Amino acid sequence: xxxxxxxxxxxxxxxxxxxxxxxxxxxxxxVGRKGGVFGATDGLYARFGEARVLDTPxxxxxxxxxxxxxxxxxxxPIAEIQFADxxxxxxxxxxxxxxxxxxxxxGDWSVPMVIRTPFGGGVxxxxxxxxxxxxxxxxxxxxxxxxxxxxxxxxxxxxxxxxDPDPVLFLEHKKIYRLVAEEVPDGxxxxxxxPAVVRREGTNISCFAWGLMTHYCLxxxxxx
Numbered sequence: 319x320x321x322x323x324x325x326x327x328x329x330x331x332x333x334x335x336x337x338x339x340x341x342x343x344x345x346x347x348x349v350g351r352k353g354g355v356f357g358a359t360d361g362l363y364a365r366f367g368e369a370r371v372l373d374t375p376x377x378x379x380x381x382x383x384x385x386x387x388x389x390x391x392x393x394x395p396i397a398e399i400q401f402a403d404x405x406x407x408x409x410x411x412x413x414x415x416x417x418x419x420x421x422x423x424x425g426d427w428s429v430p431m432v433i434r435t436p437f438g439g440g441v442x443x444x445x446x447x448x449x450x451x452x453x454x455x456x457x458x459x460x461x462x463x464x465x466x467x468x469x470x471x472x473x474x475x476x477x478x479x480x481x482d483p484d485p486v487l488f489l490e491h492k493k494i495y496r497l498v499a500e501e502v503p504d505g506x507x508x509x510x511x512x513p514a515v516v517r518r519e520g521t522n523i524s525c526f527a528w529g530l531m532t533h534y535c536l537x538x539x540x541x542x
Contacts, residue, residue: 474509
């Protein structure tokens with residue numbers, strides 16, 4: 319097992335899935351030669367080429383729309399929105415098209431795609447780079463929303479998301495990217511989407527959280 323921080327676990331999951339399935343591709347702003355603003359796609363352009371790692375214009379609706387079209391035509395796109403704060407121009411594409419296609423087509427069509435995006439505050443991002451947007455999308459039928467809290471979970475959940483037959487919104491809290499490191503299992507490590515995990519057992523109170531707040535809940539539990 320290799321020790322990884324979350325940003326490294328995300329990159330490893332994408333790399334492994336691109337090696338496993340040639341239908342998987344990455345697209346978004348600066349994901350190619352630059353490797354993403356946080357380095358999540360660093361090295362992928364050199365490894366897989368411009369046909370599978372696509373730098374796009376700064377147009378979130380276009381990024382998601384093209385990804386939907388690619389998914390409908392047999393590919394498995396991983397669309398990166400550079401910051402979650404700017405995902406809202408793609409709201410209609412996500413809600414009306416990606417999430418509803420399976421139901422609108424009576425199950426004849428599905429949209430196997432992942433939308434990755436960094437979100438959340440605590441890293442001096444200011445007004446337009448610190449928002450938490452999960453509540454907007456958690457209520458959309460047909461769309462799964464995944465928010466990992468630890469590197470190993472990020473790795474296994476992202477691999478599961480890429481293999482999911484329906485669209486998944488994968489939110490990565492920026493403050494966790496390099497907050498902690500842990501061992502990530504070798505091999506085809508998958509974490510199922512849906513079940514919760516118990517991080518710490520106790521007898522007095524229960525805390526439910528996701529993402530960064532999981533770490534704060536664990537800190538609070540130590541003080542109680």
